[in-house]
Amino acid sequence: xxxxxxxxxxxxxxxxxxxxxxxxxxxxxxxxxxxxxxxxxxxxxxxxxxxxxxxxxxxxxxxxxxxxxxxxxxxxxxxxxxxxxxxxxxxxxxxxxxxxxxxxxxxxxxxxxxxxxxxxxxxxxxxxxxxxxxxxxxxxxxxxxxxxxxxxxxxxxxxxxxxxxxxxxxxxxxxxxxxxxxxxxxxxxxxxxxxxxxxxxxxxxxxxxxxxxxxxxxxxxxxxxxxxxxxxxxxxxxxxxxxxxxxxxxxxxxxxxxxxxxxxxxxxxxxxxxxxxxxxxxxxxxxxxxxxxxxxxxxxxxxxxxxxxxxxxxxxxxxxxxxxxxxxxxxxxxxxxxxxxxxxxxxxxxxxxxxxxxxxxxxxxxxxxxxxxxxxxxxxxxxxxxxxxxxxxxxxxxxxxxxxxxxxxxxxxxxxxxxxxxxxxxxxxxx
Amino acid sequence: xxxxxxxxxxxxxxxxxxxxxxxxxxxxxxxxxxxxxxxxxxxxxxxxxxxxxxxxxxxxxxxxxxxxxxxxxxxxxxxxxxxxxxxxxxxxxxxxxxxxxxxxxxxxxxxxxxxxxxxxxxxxxxxxxxxxx
Numbered sequence: 001x002x003x004x005x006x007x008x009x010x011x012x013x014x015x016x017x018x019x020x021x022x023x024x025x026x027x028x029x030x031x032x033x034x035x036x037x038x039x040x041x042x043x044x045x046x047x048x049x050x051x052x053x054x055x056x057x058x059x060x061x062x063x064x065x066x067x068x069x070x071x072x073x074x075x076x077x078x079x080x081x082x083x084x085x086x087x088x089x090x091x092x093x094x095x096x097x098x099x100x101x102x103x104x105x106x107x108x109x110x111x112x113x114x115x116x117x118x119x120x121x122x123x124x125x126x127x128x129x130x131x132x133x134x135x136x137x138x139x140x141x142x143x144x145x146x147x148x149x150x151x152x153x154x155x156x157x158x159x160x161x162x163x164x165x166x167x168x169x170x171x172x173x174x175x176x177x178x179x180x181x182x183x184x185x186x187x188x189x190x191x192x193x194x195x196x197x198x199x200x201x202x203x204x205x206x207x208x209x210x211x212x213x214x215x216x217x218x219x220x221x222x223x224x225x226x227x228x229x230x231x232x233x234x235x236x237x238x239x240x241x242x243x244x245x246x247x248x249x250x251x252x253x254x255x256x257x258x259x260x261x262x263x264x265x266x267x268x269x270x271x272x273x274x275x276x277x278x279x280x281x282x283x284x285x286x287x288x289x290x291x292x293x294x295x296x297x298x299x300x301x302x303x304x305x306x307x308x309x310x311x312x313x314x315x316x317x318x319x320x321x322x323x324x325x326x327x328x329x330x331x332x333x334x335x336x337x338x339x340x341x342x343x344x345x346x347x348x349x350x351x352x353x354x355x356x357x358x359x360x361x362x363x364x365x366x367x368x369x370x371x372x373x374x375x376x377x378x379x380x381x382x383x384x385x386x387x388x389x390x391x392x393x394x395x396x397x398x399x400x401x402x403x404x405x406x407x408x409x410x411x412x413x414x415x416x417x418x419x420x421x422x423x424x425x426x427x428x429x430x431x
Numbered sequence: 432x433x434x435x436x437x438x439x440x441x442x443x444x445x446x447x448x449x450x451x452x453x454x455x456x457x458x459x460x461x462x463x464x465x466x467x468x469x470x471x472x473x474x475x476x477x478x479x480x481x482x483x484x485x486x487x488x489x490x491x492x493x494x495x496x497x498x499x500x501x502x503x504x505x506x507x508x509x510x511x512x513x514x515x516x517x518x519x520x521x522x523x524x525x526x527x528x529x530x531x532x533x534x535x536x537x538x539x540x541x542x543x544x545x546x547x548x549x550x551x552x553x554x555x556x557x558x559x560x561x562x563x564x
Contacts (some may be wrong), residue, residue, distance in 0.1 A: 231528050
């Protein structure tokens with residue numbers, strides 16, 4: 001059955017619609033627009049500002065002129081610029097012209113600036129001036145460089161760079177298969193789009209996360225101490241948001257109190273302040289709760305006998321949980337989760353599914369006191385046919401050790417420790 | 432013109448491989464379309480299916496072009512071999528699937544393309560099931 005191809009991508013469940021060719025063409029057009037806009041604005045800035053300024057400083061001929069009269073010129077928007085009528089001689093021929101003071105001849109909203117310049121020139125007096133040998137009627141009374149004539153060039157250059165790169169990409173990939181593009185980009189030394197990629201990959205385990213990032217910390221009892229996945233930065237981020245939010249509450253609150261003191265009674269500001277205060281109180285409660293949890297539920301240490309792990313391998317795990325609390329339920333688990341990110345319109349969404357969970361340690365109803373941490377040792381067996389850790393641009397398979405607890409008078413807590421399980425090699429399989 | 436005009440087959444008709452094993456396949460263009468073929472691309476690649484946006488990577492790629500100076504008879508069977516990598520293994524998850532395949536793409540005159548694909552399994556990871564809370 002014939003169907004029109006969608007020119008835009010759309011994710012429907014597990015299927016993404018849309019035309020790759022139309023997508024590439026749209027990207028090419030977008031880049032071409034940027035590139036063209038950059039070229040046009042570069043030419044405009046060069047011709048209007050940069051080159052005239054350069055020529056005024058290098059090519060204009062110096063002479064002495066007599067001031068005849070002055071005036072303030074204005075454009076349709078009311079911006080002003082100074083204009084000075086001068087008389088001077090070029091090759092023994094007398095010339096009279098209106099000078100715009102400098103070569104930029106820019107109209108400025110600040111009228112005081114124009115007046116200040118005009119005060120410098122009095123009719124009948126003489127001063128230095130510079131005229132264009134190509135067009136003697138173009139004359140300036142001031143030379144020098146303005147920052148905007150040169151700094152403004154950065155904008156079109158950025159447009160040309162981005163647009164040019166996009167356009168080059170569109171041209172280079174046009175009519176080429178996704179496999180050919182991928183093969184070329186994966187093999188960066190191969191730039192001619194013709195040679196095949198090497199058959200053997202450079203990495204021993206492609207698309208398996210690097211385990212060495214997790215092997216930084218040696219353990220006290222076992223080989224490695226695992227790094228917690230739930231980092232301290234999340235508490236720090238809450239602290240920053242809490243501080244900024246409540247600073248805004250203080251500033252607007254002070255403005256509101258002052259308005260009522262002065263008898264102005266700004267009710268709109270008071271109304272705007274209500275949700276702001278509620279948000280501030282909520283962020284403060286969240287931050288204090290985090291601090292109390294961190295103080296009472298002490299650090300969790302997990303150590304492992306070897307890393308990365310291999311399917312079919314058996315490993316030792318050591319756990320230490322400090323704190324001052326009464327624990328209702330405590331679990332140490334080996335977990336595997338699938339993670340997928342996908343675009344829905346302008347949003348990026350994430351989906352997670354747990355596909356493996358095995359309890360390694362499970363305890364109920366015990367107390368933790370200061371200086372007496374809860375310690376446990378366990379054996380971890382990775383199933384022989386387990387999927388290895390996998391990490392690509394939008395999809396991941398994550399293995400981790402999860403420590404979860406239900407405690408009295410406190411919300412439950414969960415701390416994760418990422419691990420890497422790499423696939424078995426052919427040699428290992430045969431051994 | 433139909434997809435059957437591109438022929439792609441695995442050596443010994445194997446469709447399951449272990450990491451590090453060598454995959455051998457044979458391909459050629461059919462009699463009716465071979466005159467129109469300007470180039471053939473053979474690739475071994477993996478791609479993801481499921482809830483997330485697609486990821487894919489090419490493990491092996493080879494392009495054969497014909498020209499007046501060096502004409503190629505695409506009706507002649509061509510064989511290629513590649514040693515398969517250690518990862519990623521084929522995977523049937525709940526929201527993620529990793530598929531390996533050999534893909535043959537023919538570029539015809541007037542900008543048309545034909546694609547023939549054969550999937551295979553790398554490794555023996557069983558189907559995953561969601562853990563209920």
